[in-house]
Amino acid sequence: MKTIITTPNAPAPIGPYNQAILNGNMLYTSGQIAIDPKTGNLVLDDIKTETKLVMENLKSILTEAGMTFENVLKTSIFISDMHNFAAINEVYATYFNEATAPARETVEVANLPKFVNVEISVIASL
Secondary structure, three states, rough: OOOEOOOOOOOOOOOOOOEEEEOOOOEEOOOOOOOOOOHHHHHHOHHHHHHHHHHHHHHHHHHHOOOOOHEEEEEEEEEEHHHHHHHHHHHOOOOOOOHHHHEEEEEEOOOOOOHHOOEEEEEEEO
16 A cells, blocks of 8 residues: 655655655655755755755655664665765765665766755665
8 A cells, every 4th residue: 555655844846756655564765855844945065964964854754654764775875976975975874873774876877856966765664
């Protein structure tokens, strides 16, 4: 059974998609970018600040679904410049226990929505 997960604590969708879908015990989030859910503004001050907001947006969606980062099985990270990998990874690592961290891929892409520097999505399970 498909359940739409929505929270005002993460950015509202800017197209024909939802923040997340819960199907049975599996949660699939849409990619999150550094939009402040309170203002709707992009926060692109620096890559660490941008990554932290992305992770906080994901945290809000996970919380709405009754989950935490411990429930995450896999992440997909899209970045516009592989030179930012170390800084993104430094922030990302603070959200996971290294011993139980999820599977992951990180891919450099030509462009991302709104020309942000990082977009992350997760798959999680209850």
